[in-house]
Amino acid sequence: MTPSPTNRLTSGGRIDRTQPLSFRFNGKPLQGYSGDTIASALLANGIGTVNRSFKYHRPRGVMSAGVEETNALLTVSGGNGDIPVVRTTVRALVDGQLIKSPSGFPNVNFDLGRVLDFTHRFWAAGFYNKLFKWPSWRWYEGTVRRMAGLGKLPDGEDGNKYFHHNVHCDVLIVGAGPAGLAAALGCANSGARVLLVEQDHELGGSLLADGAQINAIDSDTWLSRTTSTLEDAANVTVMTSSTVSGYYDHNVLTITDRSTTGVVRFWKVRAKEVLLATGAFEQPLVFENNDRPGVMLANAAMTYVLRYAVKPAHVMVVATNNDTAYRVAFALHDNGVRVPAIVDSRENIAEEVSKEAGERGIPIMAGSVVLDTVGTKALTRVSVGRLSNDGRSTVDPTSVIACQGLAMSGGFNPNCSLYSQAGGSLRYDAQLACFVPDEEKACRQRVTVAGAANGKFSLADALTEGARAGSTVTGEAGFACSPAEVATSALGSYHLKAMRITPTGDTSRQWVDFAHDVTVADIELAVRENFVSVEHLKRYTTVGMAVDQGKTSNLNALTLLAELTDRSVEEVGTTTFRPPFMPVPMGAIAGPQHGDFYAPARLLPAHDWHVDHGAVFENYGPWKRPEYYATNGRDRETAIREEVLALRRSAGLFDGSPLGKIEITGPDAGEFLNRIYVNNALTLKPGRVRYGIMLSENGIVIDDGVFARLADDCYLVSTTTANADHITAWLEQWHQCEWPDLNLVISTVTSQWAVATLAGPNARTLLQEIESDIDFSVQALPHMTLTTGTFLGMHARVQRVSFSGEMSFEISVPALDGRQVMETLMNSGGDRITLIGIEALTILRTEKGYLHVGGDTDGMTNALDIGFGGIVARKKTDFVGKRSLLRGGDQRKDRRQFVGVEPLNDNEELESGAHFITSQREGRRSQGVVTSACFSPTLNRVIGLGLLEGGFARKGETVTVFDDGRTFDVRITDPTFYDPGGEKMNA
Amino acid sequence: MLRIDCPWCGTRDEVEFSFGGESHLTRPTLDASDAVWSDYLFNKDNPKGIHFERWMHRFGCGRWFNVARDTLTHEIHAVYEMGAAKPDLAVKDPDS
The missing domain is CATH 3.30.70.1400 (Aminomethyltransferase beta-barrel domains)
Known part of the structure; x- marks a missing residue:
């Protein structure tokens, strides 16, 4: 029997109390309900510390109820292994799930790594560039990396399935909060193809934890009616658990769709019009020890109470600089959380909110800010100070309030990531103290922003603007549409005071970026060291560069930077948003294209026949080609050597079809x-x-x-x-x-053609035994000629060309007849014919000194460097590249030129990639490379090819070669080691 | 992810096409100076604004054609056949 959750409300919320779910957190058995996220289930069980922070290993609790989470990024069992960095604030709880804190040694509640926190003065921004200079960074790297990780990647095969989809629509609405829903309602039945995409598994956004009245009914009822209206509308497609993460040119957006368990679908959407109703992120307040477990964003506290029926704590202080947190305080109070005080940095509080607070008996501490918090694994008290008249310090006395939690609101910042990716400009709104889309500057894409994403933070404004924008964009897409009727009586005041940062206290204990442990002191240090550009600040302190990409830290960092450099936030500007808005699994991008489906393999027409003859295949570009034939259990080396010798002695048959x-x-x-x-x-x-x-x-x-x-x-x-x-x-x-x-x-x-190449001194005799009307004699078919005829009753082209240096016939027949040609030749030839793989052919051509473009030549090798000077000089007309060969640099005599090499010592191992080097006296520099090398079975010694500076004039010279620490001498030769006169080839 | 209007096949997704760089280049003859030749080889226009470039419908008709694309907004102002003259586009400077 698992203990019943201690912080769960007995009624309310959107959880299903008839479906209890069991799970374990760090081995401890706990219970949640269907409808819970992992984070809400942890809070319901009174779990305060869920993780340790990235750098200082400080205890951390759940901070948000959304994708902006910085702390509750945990390791969760699933698929074929443990998945690290799961945002447990948005991941649904599943029965039997095993949740682990990725950091904390020996455990999350007692972590020896905390020593870093007690010695934090040594670990300021950029510490690794300053502290670990001696003896070298490498000496520390292992330890630092081990301590800094966010978890371990699973070892096994990825258990998820991944698919790719493409879709076109007239209107894409991103976000199904109040604005998105109001917009979609208007479009329903307009005839436009509408796609409504929501990253939560339920539609509603902030309405899932609101309780306001819309169109004179409560928001829950309005939401369920709206949801069914949209699901019934034939022209509206609703996608849930789907995150729009990228916005690309010509209105292409990508969606990561997790609506099916164990499956991730990656969608590419081409939309005529895009409406972004992506909401806003609440911003934290900055004060000493603002990162302790129990401190969370105010709207997150409201979400836990109203949506998940969880009390984040039994006693919670609310700290704010605006009106919205009052609704949070009321919701907490009305659901049994004691709210001992609302700490409000504003001096004058609007009567509409203060009156309601008074009715509930919640004291308001106006003109005050939180100074500090106390409590190791859970909050025990907060201290509050009154702001001085100029707001730059606080005045005594300080009040201390006992509590277990703190809900903070620094106001909202629109979620403009996608708008910015689309090329839209943002402007700083001083009154709202946040960045909003700049309507003055046209965006290059067909995109509109509505609701909180456009700075309309009240429910009434978001609904109205959403409805209007929905009808406008549908009209732009070419469909008639009137705005949906939506009205609310909900409290809509905001009255933000642009103050999030407590002016006093130890700045090295005031967190700006929880995920990367960046404090106010780090920003101060960066400014002292003149990192005053926003791009420099970001990279030096790593603020906003963690997995959450600064959703709750960028704005505070910019505000601080502006203050510290006496500039306006507008002047400081913001960094660029880039895709993805949320991490996309690599598997989703790869889709089904992995393993055998990564690239289609091309098989030879006679593939199966080669398999039967012991071929060992290797990939050559897209082709599967026999590397060698493991006949009679021969090993690789033996097989290759015997194939070479057999061709030189009698005849070899090679499948050249992919040519x-x-x-x-x-x-x-x-x-x-x-x-x-x-x-x-x-x-x-x-x-x-x-x-x-x-x-x-x-x-x-x-x-x-x-x-x-x-x-x-x-x-x-x-x-x-x-x-x-x-x-x-x-x-x-x-x-x-x-x-x-x-x-x-x-x-x-x-x-279309299968090519069987028969080469070797017996090649002609063997061909003459086959039924054909082709005259194979040297008079009728000499080297470098081509004829056509009938071969085994098939239409064939026979070409006298040789890559091995032996007499050679390339017989091309229609592809489907490829197997028959190989089979007949082999059966007819018996012991006199041997199958030749690519490896043997590579040795044969090296012996003959035939170059392989891309192997023996590189991106600097011109026609003259491989001995084509005479041909170039004789041809008077233009050809591609000819003018370039006339340049002085192309004609220099000291260019790297194609040569043969042989070690002075026959037994020396020569490897391609080894460098020709100059003498000690000349300063030991590379003067070229060995490009091919092998042991020649024919010549019984090691030979190679290479590119050497001034090589043509250096034949016979001895040059030193450097290979992986070894040096030895080689002789430069003509590239043709075998049959230089060509008698065998021309036979 | 551009949408490109192939003159032969109609509007298709960028993934079907290959990019071939700047168009309307005149290939110098053999007697061109080194300076003229290297300018042809290496110096390509990279305007902020309209760029005249060639594309090939690789997974389609296989034909090359010209595209006038704004490098700032990716707007495609014209699609026209290989060998045709540059269209006269009265497009205002994006900076003005």
Whole structure:
């Protein structure tokens, strides 16, 4: 049997007393009800201290009843692990939930970390930049990080499911408080598609804890009638438990929707018109020890009493600078909380509120402010002082009031985050002492602000403005609509005194930002050190940079900064609001696109066949390609070596299907390619193949590959696998934007063809055994030619090109026939054919000295650096990048040039990424890098390729290589290690 | 998240398009000076206000076209075909 909650009222509130829920807080079994938030359930059980503060490890209690919470950010069980930093003031209580305080060692009630509070003078703003200089920050980092954390991330897979949705609407209303509801009521049945989004699980906003009369009925009844009207309206979609967190260009807003347990939906909304009815945040008062458990925002105290039927404390003092807190005091009083005093910094109190206080016997201490509070884990008393005539100090005597709680109101600040994100300007309203939307300055988006978000803090004003704005924006969206009828008799006076900061006391104990433990003294220090720009102040003190993003601290910090620098708040200005308004889980942004759904995998036409033959796959761009074949249980190294040797000795079969294939067709195809390639494309005869490179306009090598002329007006361009899509788009851009007069069509045919490459000394013999009308003889089909014909009854293109340096035939057949070609060749060849994976091919091409663009070249390698100087010089006409090669810098002889390398000691391990370095005498600087390296099974020694300053002229030279601390000598060689004369390839 | 009116496909979301930078650039010939060539390569306009730029409807028709976009407000003032002249837009200076 769990103990019954001690602070719960026996009646009232929006909780369901028939549905009790059990939960544990730091292991202790407790009870709440359906309808509770975690925070309200904790308060109902009389839990004062829920957490420790970020920096000083001070005990902290629930401070708010909304998203602005700075203290009750706890670890909550759920999904597949404990979720840290949960705003328990807005998270619904669930049966069986385990709630933990993330900080406090050994526990939240007795925390050794509190030593930081007792020594707080050492830890002022920027302390880590000053105190931890010796011996070095690294020495302290571990300890500081351990103590500063907000909890631990769960280890396991995320148990939540995430989805993405898109929606269009005519009117998006953000916030279903009085203004939002009044607006939506007017739009109902206007025909406009209306989306009403509320972050709470219930509609109503402040009406959920109000008790006023609207249209002569009590607000609870009005609220339930309005809710059903909106739910019944076919054109209105109501979303609850959904937070609009980002406002982007052309009226796109994002919503994090948690309305389904275990599911987070991320919505993108495109709205014709947006109405922001996002309300306002009550601001705290600043006095000594204003952060103790039991001190909370006044409207939060009202919410706990009226909405959750919880007494935040049995005796509560109310401190204020405006009229709204009187309604809080009355609600507390009427529900059995003793209110020993209302401490009001104003000298003259309006009769409409003072009279009602008198009727309830609540004493008002006018012209007074709270000076200090006492009590470690719960408040025991507060001291109050009378302001002097000039308001800059207090006069004796000080009164002490015994209490267990303090409800404070420093007035409201509109929630303008989304308006600011939309590009709207804010202005400081000196009378309301807060920032409101600046109507003088037009916002670039279709957005309107209404209600408390627009500085209309009374219920009557919010309802009226909401109704009017709803009809206006619906009209703007093109639908006829008249404002809803809403009227209230609720007390609407505000009479704010622009004073939130008690002028006396120890400023190092007066909190401005509860979440990041920033005090008035920190702001004073920043100003003393000349951090007087609001942006500097923010970064130096970290005020407003915690998880709550300064919802309750920015305004007080700006006010202080203005006072301390003798400027107006207007002059000081405010920092920029950026998305998100509320944290969005990374999972929601990723949506279902993770794991196998992260990116679609492209499979070879013969994928399954490769699987059957022991292929071990690796990702190459989007493609799954055989890295090597683990036939007969061979390990990786053995397999790769045997594949290389088998191809050189007899024949290897390689699946080259992913190779990029682009057809350029039209009378100007040759002219077009001639302007693209460094090489001459016009002199190429039909049936012939040429190796070419493409440059960026800056002269840098961006791709290489062969191109074949299929007919006078048709070319086939091969690109590297990874670049296929990019090169197609790039060619399109040149054609459409620069040379639209050229008559041609560019089409990608990469996935139309499967390519089986058979290479090796026995390749021709093996092909001649297959049924085909193609003449494979060297006379009919020499190296660098192409022919078409029938192969195994299929339409085939056969291209004599080689990446391995052996005699090689690239057989392209329609993609669906890819498996059959591989299978027939293998069956026919038997022991004479070996399957070759990518790794073996990489070694084969390194032996041959063929470069890999992007591997052996980088963003600085131009055509001349890889030995294309002769071809460039011979071609007289312009091509992309040619002008850049004429620049002096591009022609320097000491540029990094493509070379071969071999270690002087055969057994030396050479790794790509190692640097060629200059001698000790020349100052040990890098003069290039090794770009490829391997042990060559063919040559039985280590070889490599690289880019070396002035490399062309340095063949035979010995150069020192630096690799991860090791240095050793290598010889610079020609890149071609294997068959330099090309006899084997041309056979 | 812009809404772009593709001249061939109609109004679509920004995610369907690729951005191609400043438009109306004249590619210098081979005899251009180094200064002219590097200006073409590296110096792009970055106005506060109307920017004439090219976009491609990548997940659509694949066609390139020109867009006149206000870099301050993201308002799109005109969409016109590749090769067409810059439209005459009487838009007031955002600072005035």
